[in-house]
Structure formats: structure tokens, C-alpha cells
Amino acid sequence: MDTPNPAATDPRRRTKAPETRAVALMDAAERLFIAKGIAATSIDDIAAGAQVAKGTFYLYFPSKEAMLGALQQRFVDIFCERLQNAMDRHRPDNHHARLKAWVETGLETYLDNVALHDVVFHEYRPENRRMRNDNAVITQLVGLLQRGDAAGVWEVEDAMLTAVILFNALHGVADDAVAMGPAGDPVADRRRRARALTRFFEQALHPDVVDPDV
Known part of the structure; x- marks a missing residue:
């Protein structure tokens, strides 16, 4: 047998x-x-x-905490890959289109994965704040801003600080979408938010349109 x-x-x-x-x-x-x-x-x-x-x-x-760190890194890697793929659908010199793709894809990816994002990053503590500046998503945005600045498409005095501000703007709009829920059609609401974010990004990168008294 x-x-x-x-x-x-x-x-x-x-x-x-x-x-x-x-x-x-x-x-x-x-x-x-x-x-x-x-x-x-x-x-x-x-x-x-x-x-x-x-x-x-x-x-x-070695521990559950190490597993959490690996999940955080995987989330960021996938996030960056989606952003890069979206930007690469446009010519390298089409900085406006690449910025728009970054914003739209960033918002969509966040909202599509908000439950996972919240659970794997819920261990965030004040002593880990430097993670924000070392975030690969922010680093990717810094590169996009610097290339546009070098091409004379926009003007960026401090690419890192500008990227941190813009990243947190995207994060805030996404969090607001989760908290408030869609205003009517969810797809239309995402498009509305993406348009507002893209407009904000473009205005922030063009100091000539900013009120000098602000």
C-alpha cells in the first residue's frame, strides 16, 4: 500500500x-x-x-513589525510604479501632461487602496516624521519638478520643499474624499478633485500668477 x-x-x-x-x-x-x-x-x-x-x-x-515595514515598502513601490507608468505615457518633454498624469494617478491610487494605506501606515509616530521627506513618492515628484524647472516650464526655488507641500495637498484632498464621500457620481467626484489639484499644482509652480501681496 x-x-x-x-x-x-x-x-x-x-x-x-x-x-x-x-x-x-x-x-x-x-x-x-x-x-x-x-x-x-x-x-x-x-x-x-x-x-x-x-x-x-x-x-x-523577524517580527510582525518587520512585516509591517515590508508592507509599507511594497505599498510605496507599487504606488511609484503606477505613477511612473502614467507619466511615461507622455513624452519626456511634455512636463504639463506628466504632472497632470502624476496628480490624477496619485489620487486614484490612493483612493483605490485607502483601506490598505490606512492599516499599514497607522503606526506612524512623530519620531518618524522624516519618513515623509524620504518618501520615494516625494522623491519622484522632486525629479519631475526639477526637470520642468530646468526646461523653463515652471520655476521651483526649493524642489524638495515644494514637493512636500504638493504631496501633502494631494494627501489632504484624498483624505477629504474619504471623509466626505463622493458628491454625487464617484467617478465625476474624482475627476473634479483631480482637476482642482492639477490647477493648484500648476499655479504653485508659476509664481508669475501668484498675488505678490500674499
Whole structure:
């Protein structure tokens, strides 16, 4: 009589490639953090959700906090990739179109992933404020602003500070959308917000249209 293969009968014991196991653990953690919250989710829960043994978790992440850091980084990486792809649909010298694409895609990506964003960044504390300035999304925006400035399309005295201001403007508009809910049609509301943000960005980058008394 043949001996049953445990891996064939117990899905939790199936062999996964190392990169697959890491992704499965992160995916399971995302789902559980959103559904239960970080504090209520144990490492046992995450391992079970990924269908791996608990010990496997520690091969990739020394703690739940390390897992949270990895999820934060993955969120930022995907966010930046979507922004870059949107900008790259326009010519490198079409700075206005690339800025508009950055704004529209940034707002859309945030609103599409607000539950995940809120749960993986909820551990934000004042001592971590420098993370805002080291944020890859802000760094990406700095590059866009500097290229437009070099081309004479707009004028930016301090690209980093300007990027921080504009990034937080986008963040604030997105948070307001979540708090207030859409005004009528959700798609139309997003477009309205994106238009207002793009107009704000353009005006901020053209000092000639700013009231000198302000």
C-alpha cells in the first residue's frame, strides 16, 4: 500500500518557492490587517493565512513589525510604479501632461487602496516624521519638478520643499474624499478633485500668477 504524501493531502504543507512564500505571507498579512487590525492579528494567523508553517514566517520576517515595514515598502513601490507608468505615457518633454498624469494617478491610487494605506501606515509616530521627506513618492515628484524647472516650464526655488507641500495637498484632498464621500457620481467626484489639484499644482509652480501681496 502506498504511503500518502502529506503535501498532497495538507495544503498548508505544500512546498512553495521562497519568493512565493514571502509574497504569500505579505498577502495574508494585508488581508488580515485590514479585516482584523494589526494588534488583533497574530503571526500564527498570518502563517495560517499563507498556508505555511509558523516557523516559515521567521525565515523572512523577524517580527510582525518587520512585516509591517515590508508592507509599507511594497505599498510605496507599487504606488511609484503606477505613477511612473502614467507619466511615461507622455513624452519626456511634455512636463504639463506628466504632472497632470502624476496628480490624477496619485489620487486614484490612493483612493483605490485607502483601506490598505490606512492599516499599514497607522503606526506612524512623530519620531518618524522624516519618513515623509524620504518618501520615494516625494522623491519622484522632486525629479519631475526639477526637470520642468530646468526646461523653463515652471520655476521651483526649493524642489524638495515644494514637493512636500504638493504631496501633502494631494494627501489632504484624498483624505477629504474619504471623509466626505463622493458628491454625487464617484467617478465625476474624482475627476473634479483631480482637476482642482492639477490647477493648484500648476499655479504653485508659476509664481508669475501668484498675488505678490500674499
